[in-house]
Every structure is written in structure tokens, then in C-alpha cells.
Amino acid sequence: MNVFPNLIGGQWLEGGSVNPNINPSNLDDVIGQYAQADAAQAHSAIAAARAAFPAWALSGIQQRFDILDKAGSEILARKEELGALLSREEGKTLPEGIGEVARAGQIFKFFAGEVLRLSGDKLPSVRPGIDVEVTREPVGVIGLITPWNFPIAIPAWKIAPALAYGNCVVFKPAELVPGSAWALADILHRAGVPAGVFNLVMGRGSVVGDVMVRHRDVSAISFTGSVGTGRAIAALAAERLAKVQLEMGGKNPLVVLDDADLSVAVNCAVQGAYFSTGQRCTASSRFIVTSGIHDRFVQGVKERLAALKVDDALLEGTDIGPVVDASQLDQDLRYIEIGKSEDAELVFGGELLQRRTRGHFLSPALFTGATAGMRISREEIFGPVASVQRVADYEEALAVANDTEFGLSSGVVTTSLKHASHFKRHAQAGMVMVNAPTAGVDYHVPFGGRKGSSLGPREQGRYAAEFYTTVKTTYIAA
Ligand SMILES: NC(=O)c1ccc[n+]([C@@H]2O[C@H](COP(=O)([O-])OP(=O)(O)OC[C@H]3O[C@@H](n4cnc5c(N)ncnc54)[C@H](O)[C@@H]3O)[C@@H](O)[C@H]2O)c1
Numbered sequence: 001m002n003v004f005p006n007l008i009g010g011q012w013l014e015g016g017s018v019n020p021n022i023n024p025s026n027l028d029d030v031i032g033q034y035a036q037a038d039a040a041q042a043h044s045a046i047a048a049a050r051a052a053f054p055a056w057a058l059s060g061i062q063q064r065f066d067i068l069d070k071a072g073s074e075i076l077a078r079k080e081e082l083g084a085l086l087s088r089e090e091g092k093t094l095p096e097g098i099g100e101v102a103r104a105g106q107i108f109k110f111f112a113g114e115v116l117r118l119s120g121d122k123l124p125s126v127r128p129g130i131d132v133e134v135t136r137e138p139v140g141v142i143g144l145i146t147p148w149n150f151p152i153a154i155p156a157w158k159i160a161p162a163l164a165y166g167n168c169v170v171f172k173p174a175e176l177v178p179g180s181a182w183a184l185a186d187i188l189h190r191a192g193v194p195a196g197v198f199n200l201v202m203g204r205g206s207v208v209g210d211v212m213v214r215h216r217d218v219s220a221i222s223f224t225g226s227v228g229t230g231r232a233i234a235a236l237a238a239e240r241l242a243k244v245q246l247e248m249g250g251k252n253p254l255v256v257l258d259d260a261d262l263s264v265a266v267n268c269a270v271q272g273a274y275f276s277t278g279q280r281c282t283a284s285s286r287f288i289v290t291s292g293i294h295d296r297f298v299q300g301v302k303e304r305l306a307a308l309k310v311d312d313a314l315l316e317g318t319d320i321g322p323v324v325d326a327s328q329l330d331q332d333l334r335y336i337e338i339g340k341s342e343d344a345e346l347v348f349g350g351e352l353l354q355r356r357t358r359g360h361f362l363s364p365a366l367f368t369g370a371t372a373g374m375r376i377s378r379e380e381i382f383g384p385v386a387s388v389q390r391v392a393d394y395e396e397a398l399a400v401a402n403d404t405e406f407g408l409s410s411g412v413v414t415t416s417l418k419h420a421s422h423f424k425r426h427a428q429a430g431m432v433m434v435n436a437p438t439a440g441v442d443y444h445v446p447f448g449g450r451k452g453s454s455l456g457p458r459e460q461g462r463y464a465a466e467f468y469t470t471v472k473t474t475y476i477a478a
């Protein structure tokens with residue numbers, strides 16, 4: 001089997017060891033062997049990016065537009081094929097995989113447009129005879145470190161703005177999903193990104209990622225992943241005063257009030273908590289439900305879950321694909337045992353499932369009787385596991401929703417304008433959803449959270465400029 005190499009300084013390089021990319025729906029299916037960069041190759045990639053930076057920073061906006069637009073067009077044209085690769089390596093269903101690839105293509109198109117919309121300010125000075133200009137310049141070499149759960153969308157929403165604003169990139173994808181990352185690198189390379197401007201270094205976080213975070217020529221790090229890794233990266237970046245942007249975990253609440261439309265509530269709950277196998281930072285893992293609707297809501301969710309098909313991600317009709325790997329599956333099962341030992345009641349699922357192929361199949365799990373202090377109510381599980389907390393009224397629901405160290409996405413289902421408006425104002429989260437699932441975001445508006453979920457400027461949309469550029473103020477005396 002061929003090895004998929006790294007892209008460093010415009011050259012495809014094997015070297016070092018290789019890592020098999022394994023299909024979580026079928027553990028006997030090896031998708032390919034992917035090169036694993038060592039520390040020396042990580043250093044080479046950073047050096048190549050550094051060398052390419054002065055010319056790319058000053059490159060014409062037409063060149064940058066053309067490259068990003070071309071990459072976006074190819075991604076969109078190949079969304080079925082790339083979506084199948086994504087679903088095969090990560091385990092989300094084929095429609096979800098295709099949807100994610102389309103999102104990546106649209107992100108490249110959006111940032112191609114942003115290249116043409118680059119702007120600054122010209123202001124009068126408070127002193128006579130002076131003009132002031134405020135402009136944005138690229139930051140330098142940017143290290144991008146991404147997780148496994150969005151193998152192409154998260155890389156896209158970091159790489160596209162980084163390149164659009166004139167930065168050079170060293171990109172390290174998660175070890176579990178190198179296939180989509182490699183395909184994206186190949187597309188960018190063929191779209192005409194100059195040598196060294198974009199570098200792919202597949203490899204271990206503790207090796208390649210560590211070099212990137214510590215290297216003084218990497219001016220900024222954008223990371224999405226777990227809280228533990230994010231904290232460690234922030235500490236190292238702070239030591240050398242590098243710019244940092246972190247997107248980490250969530251424990252997103254969905255509040256359901258007595259006056260909610262039951263079918264909307266059930267739909268938001270099932271989509272938000274269990275689709276993509278619950279492996280989304282925006283997934284709802286806490287349903288906070290007032291007493292008057294509690295029993296009907298639980299019954300409705302159980303009925304919907306019973307109708308969902310858990311199977312091979314690529315099979316037509318599958319609603320929920322496998323858990324991504326054995327270690328995540330162990331974590332999910334461990335939390336299901338923790339929930340039981342905490343005296344929450346497992347009212348649906350949580351069982352390993354046998355299918356035609358050897359895969360990590362788990363039925364969606366629903367707990368009731370959860371309370372705010374339980375570990376299943378406080379810690380991110382990152383799987384198809386959610387729990388219901390019964391509350392007396394809206395005021396208690398809001399307090400419970402905000403009682404978390406995280407603050408990514410927060411949802412309410414209600415027909416009361418008063419409660420919806422109050423919730424929108426008082427939910428302590430970066431993204432608020434009214435009568436919509438906590439997961440399911442647009443690609444052209446800011447994405448990010450508060451408290452332990454995020455650090456640094458927002459990703460996506462024109463707000464991305466805050467991280468990927470640095471502001472210069474120029475005073476011109478007449
Ligand atoms: N808030 C968001 O936008 C968002 C989006 C998706 C996923 N996530 C979070 O991501 C997590 C799941 O992803 P994961 O398991 O891949 O996370 P992870 O932290 O284990 O890994 C993320 C990336 O960091 C790298 N890494 C690991 N150790 C490193 C080190 N010492 N130095 C530098 N890089 C290192 C990994 O190789 C990987 O590329 C969940 O907690 C989820 O909530 C957050």
C-alpha cells in the first residue's frame with residue numbers, strides 16, 4: 001500500500017514512520033498508511049514557512065483569491081467522494097460527511113471573498129496636520145492543530161483565513177483522520193499555493209504539535225481539541241508570548257420549558273445530542289426540563305431513539321455511525337457506568353451493538369434523574385450519551401444551564417417570547433439557540449464560546465481577522 005506523504009516546503013516527503021488509518025465502522029478496513037513526521041521534519045516545515053512568509057505576506061490579492069477560490073471549487077465538486085472518505089475514516093454518516101465537505105468548500109469560497117474585501121480605516125488625528133491610517137497585516141507563521149471530529153471543516157476554517165490574510169501555515173491534523181487532511185493538502189498544493197506557504201505535518205501531538213507550540217518562529221497557534229491539551233498549549237504559548245486561539249470542550253444544555261412544542265423539543269434533543277454520534281463540541285449532553293413536560297419529553301425522546309439505526313457510517317439509512325475509536329468507546333462506556341453508580345436511571349441504550357462488520361457501535365444512551373452535581377452532568381463525555389435533569393421552573397432551568405465550567409452553546413425550547421428573550425440575554429455561552437438544536441452552526445458568522453470552552457478571538461466569518469492579522473496604526477504628518 002502506498003504511503004501518503006507529508007507536504008513540506010512544496011515537496012511531498014515520506015520519511016519517519018507510518019500510521020494506518022482505520023475505519024471505525026469496519027476495523028478490518030485500512031484506508032491507507034500515512035507518514036508520521038518526526039521532530040526534525042516539524043522543524044523543516046516551520047523553516048519552510050518562515051522562508052516563504054515575506055513574499056506571501058506581500059502577495060497580490062488576486063493571487064490569493066484565485067488559489068482559495070480554486071480550492072473551494074474543487075472541494076465542492078468532489079464533495080461526494082471526499083465525504084465518503086471522511087465518513088469512512090471518522091464514522092459520521094455519509095450525508096453528514098458530505099455536508100461537512102460542502103461546508104469546507106464554502107469556507108474557502110467565503111475567505112476567497114474576504115481577500116477582496118480587505119479594508120482599513122483612514123481617520124483624522126486629534127492633532128492638526130496629521131492623518132491616521134489603521135491597517136491589518138499578517139501575523140507570520142501560524143501553527144494549526146486540529147481534532148478528529150471535524151476532519152475537514154475545522155482545518156478549512158483555520159487554513160482558509162490564515163492564507164487569506166497572508167500568513168504561512170504549518171498544519172498538524174489529528175492522528176485518527178489523516179485522510180481528509182491529506183486530500184485537502186493535495187487540493188491546496190494543486191491550486192497553486194507557493195512552496196512553503198502551506199505545510200502538512202501529520203504526526204503525533206506530543207512530537208510535532210509540541211515542536212510547533214514551542215518554536216519561536218511560530219507566531220500564533222490556533223488549536224481545537226480537548227481542554228487538557230488546550231491548557232498545556234496556552235501555558236507554553238504564554239511563556240514565549242505567542243498569540244493563541246483555543247476551541248475546547250462543551251457541556252451544552254438544552255432547556256425545555258412546559259410551553260415548548262413537544263415535537264420541536266424532541267427533535268432538538270435527538271439531533272443535538274446524538275447525531276454525529278454525539279461527537280460534537282456543540283452537542284447537547286444535558287436536557288434541563290421543567291416538570292410539566294418532563295415525562296412526555298422523555299417518552300418522546302425514547303421513541304425517537306428506538307427508531308434510529310446505528311450502523312456502518314457508509315450504509316444508506318444509517319442515522320448514527322460508530323464511535324471513532326476504542327479509546328473514545330471506553331470513555332463513553334465508563335461514563336455510562338459512572339451515571340449508573342451516581343443513581344441516575346439509564347432509561348434507554350448504552351449498549352454495545354454487533355453489526356455485519358467489526359466496528360465501535362454503541363446505542364444512544366439516555367439517563368433521567370440526573371442532578372447538577374453528578375459527573376455525567378458536569379464532565380464532557382463526547383459520545384452519544386445525554387441526561388435529563390428535572391427542574392421546577394424557568395428560573396431554576398437557567399441557573400442549572402449556566403452552572404458549568406463550559407460555555408460554548410446553550411439552547412432553549414419554548415413558545416414564550418419573554419423566556420426566549422431572557423434566555424438569549426442571560427445564557428452564559430458564546431452561541432445561543434432558540435427552538436433549534438445546540439449543534440448546527442453557519443460557516444459565515446463567529447463561532448466560539450466562553451469560560452472553559454474557548455480562549456482568544458472568535459473563529460469564522462469576518463471576525464476571524466482578529467486572530468489572523470495584527471493591526472498597525474500609522475501617523476502621517478502632512
Ligand atoms: N470548541 C470547539 O470548537 C471544538 C470543536 C471540535 C472539538 N472540540 C473538542 O475536541 C476534543 C476532541 O478532540 P481530540 O480528542 O482530537 O482532542 P486532543 O486534545 O486529544 O487533540 C487535538 C489535537 O491536539 C494534538 N495534540 C495532542 N497533544 C498535543 C501536545 N502536547 N501539543 C500539541 N498538540 C497536541 C493532537 O494530536 C490533535 O491534533 C473534545 O474535547 C471536543 O470538545 C472542540
Ligand SMILES: O=S(=O)(O)c1ccc(CO)cc1
Nearest residue numbers: 150153154280282439440441
Ligand atoms: O454544530 S455543528 O454545526 O455541528 C459544528 C460544525 C463544525 C464545528 C467545527 O468546530 C463545530 C460544530
